[in-house]
Amino acid sequence: MSTEFHLKAGAAAQGPYALDIDPKRAGWGYSSLRVLDLPPGGHHSFATGDSEWIVLPLSGGCTVLTDSGETLELAGRESVFSGVTDFAYVPRDAHVQIASGAGGRFALTGARCERRLPARYGAACDVPVELRGTGNCSRQVNNFGAAGTFECDKLIAVEVLTPGGNWSSYPPHKHDTCRPGEESELEEIYYFEIAPAHGKEGVGYQRVTPSGHGRGTDVLAEVRSGDAVLIPDGWHGPSIAAPGHAMYYLNVMAGPGEEREWLICDHPDHGWIRATWPDQPVDPRLPLYQAPAGDAR
Numbered sequence: 001m002s003t004e005f006h007l008k009a010g011a012a013a014q015g016p017y018a019l020d021i022d023p024k025r026a027g028w029g030y031s032s033l034r035v036l037d038l039p040p041g042g043h044h045s046f047a048t049g050d051s052e053w054i055v056l057p058l059s060g061g062c063t064v065l066t067d068s069g070e071t072l073e074l075a076g077r078e079s080v081f082s083g084v085t086d087f088a089y090v091p092r093d094a095h096v097q098i099a100s101g102a103g104g105r106f107a108l109t110g111a112r113c114e115r116r117l118p119a120r121y122g123a124a125c126d127v128p129v130e131l132r133g134t135g136n137c138s139r140q141v142n143n144f145g146a147a148g149t150f151e152c153d154k155l156i157a158v159e160v161l162t163p164g165g166n167w168s169s170y171p172p173h174k175h176d177t178c179r180p181g182e183e184s185e186l187e188e189i190y191y192f193e194i195a196p197a198h199g200k201e202g203v204g205y206q207r208v209t210p211s212g213h214g215r216g217t218d219v220l221a222e223v224r225s226g227d228a229v230l231i232p233d234g235w236h237g238p239s240i241a242a243p244g245h246a247m248y249y250l251n252v253m254a255g256p257g258e259e260r261e262w263l264i265c266d267h268p269d270h271g272w273i274r275a276t277w278p279d280q281p282v283d284p285r286l287p288l289y290q291a292p293a294g295d296a297r
Helices: 272-279
Strands: 017-021 031-038 042-047 051-066 071-077 085-091 093-100 104-112 121-122 127-133 139-145 154-163 176-179 182-183 188-195 202-211 219-223 230-232 235-241 247-254
Touching: 017 230, 031 042, 031 051, 031 093, 031 188, 031 247, 051 139, 071 085, 071 121, 093 104, 104 247, 154 235, 188 202, 188 219, 188 235, 202 230, 219 230, 235 247
Parallel strands: none
Antiparallel strands: 017 031, 031 104, 042 093, 051 071, 051 085, 051 093, 051 104, 085 121, 127 139, 139 154, 154 247, 176 182, 188 230, 188 247, 202 219, 202 235
């Protein structure tokens, strides 16, 4: 199995970014992800270029300023395991500054695009929190940048939280072929954080198997906090959280389709599992948290 698709923490660091994945690095056309660590009082400026971006606090809060005069204050959160966060959308062909008084860690999820949409604030209270699956396939999805939830040109981004011992991204599914109304063609990045327990760092596992399309992606990776997995094609799943350690991953997707939509095809050997879900309860540990009732600004 190839290791080119599993980027261990630090392996894709560049300049100010702890993780820097762009289309050239990934060998594809659209999806990008950067992770930025800022010290107290720190700031960082960047040009958005030919991509739209969502600035998503992973820990801490920040102020996002654009060269067209918008100032977007993000309250942020303590960690990805503590709550839903607000976020900021910034368009292509702009210059942006991120500043943080208390410091923090921030994800920049990006996608090459054609339309230049306005910069906007996304309130935490407006993020739909979905419980998906039941039993040991239960997980929580924070649909902050899902298609149909928040307008972007190409970018789709969501957060998934999986309690320790559970499987998510299951049944394995793919979205590597354009079949209108049935399946989207989307490149995807998984970025992981694993909750520590009893003073010990945790691990999780990610599987991707070839679908017969594209690059024949084949991955079986032990993932830790700060790792990323690139999925240009293939059946992806399960994402397995080790017992005692909740798993977080950030999904970033984009592709060439005219319609911005997430349409998936289940693996034919495993899709039957969905039929068992109505007979089981959702894991009582979920939701780990709900979106706040009001705007946190």
